[in-house]
Amino acid sequence: MGFHGPISKNAAHSHAWDTVLPSRALSHYKIPHVLWGDFLWAAAFRVPTSCLQSIYFVVPNDRVDAAAKAISTYLPYCKRSPATQLGLPSSSGPADFPDIPVLKYEHFRIGVIPKDLVAFDPTDITRTTTIECDHTSIPVPTLPGLLDSCADVLRIHKPRLPSRLSIMDWFLGRTIADIQREYERKLALCELAALAECYTLLYCFRKKERGYRWTSIKELPEKHRRIAECMRPENCMHFLNNFIDSGKFQFPEDSDDDVEDSGWEDDEDGVLDDYG
Incomplete structure (x- = not known):
């Protein structure tokens, strides 16, 4: 994959450099992963984004905790944060994502995203490619793979906020607060997918x-x-x-x-x- 957008190749390479060590950690422990979020857009597509505080990787659902442990073991100064609220890129506000472990890493945070949240399987080799930096191949989604993910998320996680509890909600013991949290999660995921699709259509x-x-x-x-x-x-x-x-x-x-x-x-x- 090449670099396409308006920021310089050197700047894109610099953003890729920041992702090298955590990607190496995941590769060292044989955990399939792809880069996601703003660092993906800046490093792979040269998108001029300024939201470069969190480095995200997508991993299989059953390897999330293993991925967090792999990064903290390989990089001992990376510590897992107890926080469960997370503001995904472009989301209107923080949402409750205890299923996305967050680690503190130098000047950044590292978020480990389960594949189902973004509808992308990092084990599907037909949907992944790499960018090269510091003798490291950093896995990233292919262009069709990223576009498929965006479309799937916008369809699967379409947010709806009902005005009252349904019979099924009542039977399952769900409250209005539970429904509100789920709505905020879906809204954040859809906003992330919409932004990713917009960047892809604009800069590719x-x-x-x-x-x-x-x-x-x-x-x-x-x-x-x-x-x-x-x-x-x-x-x-x-x-x-x-x-x-x-x-x-x-x-x-x-x-x-x-x-x-x-x-x-x-x-x-x-x-x-x-x-x-």
């Missing part, structure tokens, strides 16, 4: 390749159709609809595409052809 496509510029799937560039073919069938149209003009929006006729495309967007164009 040139200006001429994004937005509602086409009237049918047949008119879309080959690049878009190839990405869709690598996605799960239930998510293809969710992705393609980001480019199909419904008649509600038109780009200005005097839009100067060539000016923007002469900058950061045309460096390392060839790398973007490797989607899988």
